[in-house]
Amino acid sequence: MAPTDSTKIVDSQENNEGEMPEEVPIGNKNFNAGGPMPFGKDMIDAAMGLQDLFNGFQNSQIVHTAVVLKINDIIGDGELAAWEVADRLECSVKYKHRDELVSNVSRLLNACVSLKVLKKTNASTYKNTVSGHLLKDNKLPFNDLFHFMPVLYRAFGRLAYNFSRGESNDSIFDDKGMLKLVEVKEVNNQETITRKFGTVMSKMTSMDAKAILQNPRVQNLLKNIDVCCDIGGGNGTLAKCLAKKYPSTKFVVFDKSFPINCTTKSDQPSTNLKFQSGDFFDKSTIPEAAIYILSHVLVDFGDQMGRKLLSNLHGCLKEGQSVLILEKILRDDKSGPTDVVLYDMGMMALHKGRERTKSEYFDMIYQAGFSKCEYISMGKSSKRDIILATK
Amino acid sequence: MAPTDSTKIVDSQENNEGEMPEEVPIGNKNFNAGGPMPFGKDMIDAAMGLQDLFNGFQNSQIVHTAVVLKINDIIGDGELAAWEVADRLECSVKYKHRDELVSNVSRLLNACVSLKVLKKTNASTYKNTVSGHLLKDNKLPFNDLFHFMPVLYRAFGRLAYNFSRGESNDSIFDDKGMLKLVEVKEVNNQETITRKFGTVMSKMTSMDAKAILQNPRVQNLLKNIDVCCDIGGGNGTLAKCLAKKYPSTKFVVFDKSFPINCTTKSDQPSTNLKFQSGDFFDKSTIPEAAIYILSHVLVDFGDQMGRKLLSNLHGCLKEGQSVLILEKILRDDKSGPTDVVLYDMGMMALHKGRERTKSEYFDMIYQAGFSKCEYISMGKSSKRDIILATK
Structure with missing residues (x-):
């Protein structure tokens, strides 16, 4: 029997009442999720705002990865397909299977498109956006900033811990002028x-x-x-x-x-x-x-x-x-x-x-x-x- | 001699020409920063967008810290001054100097205000915003999500490294159903x-x-x-x-x-x-x-x-x-x-x-x-x- 593709696309976005568990205490009120549209626009906006804050570290690391792999420099002023970017990556030799490399590159490039540091053409090639050009290795600080990011990323990873232990260091530099940083x-x-x-x-x-x-x-x-x-x-x-x-x-x-x-x-x-x-x-x-x-x-x-x-x-x-x-x-x-x-x-x-x-x-x-x-x-x-x- | 406070506030924001180094190659053109306003709105927007992407991990960790310290639960439906929040923190006993504790709490609360998970009243007390209420320990997933964050935060910290080494694990769970995660x-x-x-x-x-x-x-x-x-x-x-x-x-x-x-x-x-x-x-x-x-x-x-x-x-x-x-x-x-x-x-x-x-x-x-x-x-x-x- 040949596959029959009977795709149904039903957008049930209108049905909001099932999206939150029942009786969520917000402020002084107990909202009952079974009622008619208890979650106003301000609460949906707030939830999306929190999601953005949670996405923050993920966004930062995607750009860091693009910078480390020199994606924006490789693409430069031209436009390249994912496999063309893949072939130009220094780490391409580490991959045993080329299709896995191209697949990973493709996923990363698409993530860069979602963050607007690249754009995708109708021919499925990738070009630098204005942000992408700013990220290239040039006289601007952005490339270095994202290269240097792991140090700050790790430091911020200790924020809650350092706050809770009630102690902090006098300086980030040791006596020889070297950066003293965790790990x-x-x-x-x-x-x-x-x-x-x-x-x-x-x-x-x-x-x-x-x-x-x-x-x-x-x-x-x-x-x-x-x-x-x-x-x-x-x-x-x-x-x-x-x-x-x-x-x-x-x-x-x-x-x-x-x-x-x-x-x-x-x-x-x-x-x-x-x-x-x-x-x-x-x-x-x-x-x-x-x-x-x-x-x-x-x-x-x-x-x-x-x-x-x-x-x-x-x-x-x-x-x-x-x-x-x-x-x-x-x-x-x-x-x-x-x-x-x-x-x-x-x-x-x-x-x-x-x-x-x-x-x-x-x-x-x-x-x-x-x-x-x-x-x-x-x-x-x-x-x-x-x-x-x-x- | 008594101090004389002769404050001058001059906003020189109009003077844009000094803000970028000379001859930054963008696209096919070399812009000379000495010329009249060479950096258009799209480039300033792009630079601010990159700054936001760089700020991402910092924002995430500030909210994580607030959640770990139970800031939003402590404030609840009321409004509290920084010192009142400080006295209610479990970690307050770890601080040798109370003024240092209050100072740190105050800095963290202000950071939460900048991220709109708290708001500051005219009396310098702090209240939960709608986002702040969603962050409390309740039936919604946000509190757990930010509690759980360090695991994903660390995983994302390996993105560039894992990409470059060309290998990945088969599953995040080991044979006993335990999460297998880096460190x-x-x-x-x-x-x-x-x-x-x-x-x-x-x-x-x-x-x-x-x-x-x-x-x-x-x-x-x-x-x-x-x-x-x-x-x-x-x-x-x-x-x-x-x-x-x-x-x-x-x-x-x-x-x-x-x-x-x-x-x-x-x-x-x-x-x-x-x-x-x-x-x-x-x-x-x-x-x-x-x-x-x-x-x-x-x-x-x-x-x-x-x-x-x-x-x-x-x-x-x-x-x-x-x-x-x-x-x-x-x-x-x-x-x-x-x-x-x-x-x-x-x-x-x-x-x-x-x-x-x-x-x-x-x-x-x-x-x-x-x-x-x-x-x-x-x-x-x-x-x-x-x-x-x-x-």
């Missing part, structure tokens, strides 16, 4: 990860540096300065931009040893830029300067350590001189902007660092002895706002 | 996790069961049947609903040993329901029945194993009798619905199981010897559609 060895070796972290931070800084340097208040502050010291300046991304713009000022990048050693040959310091290692919690090792920069540094420390660092810098400055603090600030109600809140949770999972509101920064600055604070917002899409602390 | 011991013990998994699946099933049982085609199929066997029926959630509705039919839940033993006392089988353990890949152990149910079972296996299982059932049935398959199907273009695509990726991270389109299910069914296929969509919000395979 980091399994993900990759510590030096590679620390380097990657430097690259991500560096690209992030590049994205913000230009706007910051064009700010009139910052320009006014930096002109006619002898020495400017970037405290915790890592591989010197910001200092290099500054050194180029202000050739008659000397710039010192002051940090723990490793981030400095990790600068590559193309990053050689220019004549008015030098790297110096030391501990910024030990006042005696801090280089003399007429202005200090703290870019994304205070956020990595608790209030006590932050105050100590600011006090040290206060002690090094003359009256009227300033610390240029670059940090994204929390809204006064502390529940936004989203990126800042998430970063704050990341730090809660990792160490004693924290995000702060404008007034929390101001309090810390005044307590360290400074007499004047200024705040300049750099806008929603910038990762850093400006706070000026003047002695 | 599962660290998260929780295997039995607890397997039980939790059963609870999640059971609540999911409850949400769908009523609508499925009200479907006329299903009702027509189940009336006047002697014996119905639910293959891989776990703790019997679906079979219990059926046994109640069809008291003159005998129902057998057939599965590996553990999920059956895990039924609690309140789940005692009724007179027309029994549990039987065995291996559904061994035809000789499958109970005789006039109809078999495969609810969320085929999805856990590759095509070869799926065909074998269907062939076994085909061999047990008489002509005209059917297998009732309950699975959510992939769209024909395979890049949606989102939940199904994500589930497919989860299985790729875990084992050989996979989601399928309607025609892929039909192919598998015909290849197993069945002569007729029917498909009935149960709508967007149901986790299961209906496929009927008739001998």
Whole structure:
């Protein structure tokens, strides 16, 4: 007997009453699922919102996988079928059965389409979307961000545990400037990860540096300065931009040893830029300067350590001189902007660092002895706002 | 000298030109970031979309943490300040310094506000949103889903690695019916996790069961049947609903040993329901029945194993009798619905199981010897559609 395909497609979406178990207590009411449409649009929206929150880690890992496999770079500006992508994958040699490889690639590409980092043509080939192009290995931070993701992914996996045990680490860096992260060895070796972290931070800084340097208040502050010291300046991304713009000022990048050693040959310091290692919690090792920069540094420390660092810098400055603090600030109600809140949770999972509101920064600055604070917002899409602390 | 607070708030969001590094290749063009507004709205949208995808795992873990700490249950129908929530937390005893506890709780609650699972009142107290109420420990699956999350979170953390090594496991269950999951011991013990998994699946099933049982085609199929066997029926959630509705039919839940033993006392089988353990890949152990149910079972296996299982059932049935398959199907273009695509990726991270389109299910069914296929969509919000395979 030949198969007969008597497909029936009946959309019973209208029938909502069977979708929830009976008597679910919501708020003060007991809804009975047997009644007529007890679940309003707001509850269905809320349920879908929770599903999105649950899907979050899955979405992140799908993009991470695409980035690790270089899917967006392989497709580039062209369009490729799943089997063509499969043949270009480095890991293709690991598969014993080609049909299994092509099947897996096809599933991954379709998942990328659902997340809009790829689009599918009518000919079942795949092209990069705008997001897909941004994900390619280029000067933007997205590729590095998703490459680096496993470290943060694991750290966030400890959020509930770390919260419950009531303890946290003082810093994410050890004494040699290496990233101290939970189980980091399994993900990759510590030096590679620390380097990657430097690259991500560096690209992030590049994205913000230009706007910051064009700010009139910052320009006014930096002109006619002898020495400017970037405290915790890592591989010197910001200092290099500054050194180029202000050739008659000397710039010192002051940090723990490793981030400095990790600068590559193309990053050689220019004549008015030098790297110096030391501990910024030990006042005696801090280089003399007429202005200090703290870019994304205070956020990595608790209030006590932050105050100590600011006090040290206060002690090094003359009256009227300033610390240029670059940090994204929390809204006064502390529940936004989203990126800042998430970063704050990341730090809660990792160490004693924290995000702060404008007034929390101001309090810390005044307590360290400074007499004047200024705040300049750099806008929603910038990762850093400006706070000026003047002695 | 008293501090003078000369705050300046200058929103320089308009100045977009400094936000991207120079010459970022996108598509076929090289954009020069020095030019006037080279980054259009679509690129800024794409960048924000990628940021959302990167934030995904962080959002998931924040909700997981809130659920583990029972935040939404503690707040209940009332409103509480951060310190009041802090005092009610089980883990409060672990904190040496109360101010650190209150500070951490406050940060977490604000993060929950940013994710809309809580809302903040003008008096700085916190209340449950509709999502917050759904997250409480109740008959809905959300609380269990987020409790159970670490297992899937870890599995997804292996997606890129598992993809690259070109190998996958045959099943997520071992021979004793225990969940075989990467590093599962660290998260929780295997039995607890397997039980939790059963609870999640059971609540999911409850949400769908009523609508499925009200479907006329299903009702027509189940009336006047002697014996119905639910293959891989776990703790019997679906079979219990059926046994109640069809008291003159005998129902057998057939599965590996553990999920059956895990039924609690309140789940005692009724007179027309029994549990039987065995291996559904061994035809000789499958109970005789006039109809078999495969609810969320085929999805856990590759095509070869799926065909074998269907062939076994085909061999047990008489002509005209059917297998009732309950699975959510992939769209024909395979890049949606989102939940199904994500589930497919989860299985790729875990084992050989996979989601399928309607025609892929039909192919598998015909290849197993069945002569007729029917498909009935149960709508967007149901986790299961209906496929009927008739001998």
